[in-house]
């Protein structure tokens with residue numbers, strides 16, 4: 001086995017672990033990191049995934065939930081919180097009085 005191939009596989013595994021921690025597709029990132037080891041750097045700076053932006057997030061473990069997940073797949077918590085995009089700073093935050101990021105009212 002060539003050294004380059006070993007590095008690619010290690011990069012792929014690292015990308016997969018990182019992607020899993022950020023709630024992103026592990027298979028996709030394994031392939032991406034395997035083919036382009038530098039894509040791990042992109043993954044490092046990406047925020048945790050919100051697959052369908054601004055839907056809901058588990059209020060127990062913080063995992064983003066898709067529209068058809070009523071119970072968190074990681075911790076079985078059944079009371080997700082709604083996520084909204086802050087009109088002031090554009091960051092996706094919990095739907096509550098004020099923006100978690102900039103502190104301005106959400107509505």
Ligand SMILES: [Zn+2]
Pocket residue numbers: 058059060061062063072073074075076077
């Ligand atoms: Zn959870």
Ligand SMILES: [Zn+2]
Pocket residue numbers: 086087088089090091099100101102103104
């Ligand atoms: Zn804000």
